[in-house]
Amino acid sequence: MKQKDVKGYVQFQLHRNVINLYKSFFSIIEDLTHEQVALIKKVKEKHEVDIGDLNFFTKDKYSHIRKKILDSGNDTLRDLDKNFELLDITLKSDKINLLKFTKTLKVEESPNGEKMTVKGKIL
Numbered sequence: 001m002k003q004k005d006v007k008g009y010v011q012f013q014l015h016r017n018v019i020n021l022y023k024s025f026f027s028i029i030e031d032l033t034h035e036q037v038a039l040i041k042k043v044k045e046k047h048e049v050d051i052g053d054l055n056f057f058t059k060d061k062y063s064h065i066r067k068k069i070l071d072s073g074n075d076t077l078r079d080l081d082k083n084f085e086l087l088d089i090t091l092k093s094d095k096i097n098l099l100k101f102t103k104t105l106k107v108e109e110s111p112n113g114e115k116m117t118v119k120g121k122i123l
Contacts, residue, residue, distance in 0.1 A: 007089040014080055022073035029065050033057050 036057040043051050 007084060007087065010089050011080065011084050015077055018073055018076050018080070022069050025069045026066065029062060029069075033062055 036055060040052055040055055043049060
C-alpha cells in the first residue's frame with residue numbers, strides 16, 4: 001500500500017489552529033476592554049461617581065496582554081516546528097477520502113511521487 005508524506009500538511013494545519021487560538025484570545029481581551037468601559041459608564045450614570053481612575057484595562061495593559069499572547073503563540077509554533085523535525089508522518093492515500101473536509105480537497109503529487117500536498121481543512 002502506497003503511503004505519502006503529509007508532515008507539511010499536518011504542520012500547516014496545526015499552525016493555523018494555534019494562530020486561530022490566539023486570534024480568539026485577542027477577541028476576548030477586546031470584549032473585556034469594552035465590558036470594563038461599559039461598567040465604568042454604568043456606575044457613573046447610576047451612582048454619579050466617576051470611577052474612571054479605577055480602570056485597570058488601560059491601553060498599556062491591553063498592549064502588554066496582547067504581546068504576551070503573541071509571544072506565547074509564537075513560542076508554541078516554534079516548539080511545534082522543533083518537534084516536527086523529529087517526526088515522519090504518513091497518511092495512507094487510499095484512506096484520505098474518508099476524511100471530512102470543510103471545502104474541496106485538492107491533492108497534488110510531485111512528479112517523482114515522493115511528496116504529496118493536500119489542501120483543504122479537516123473537520
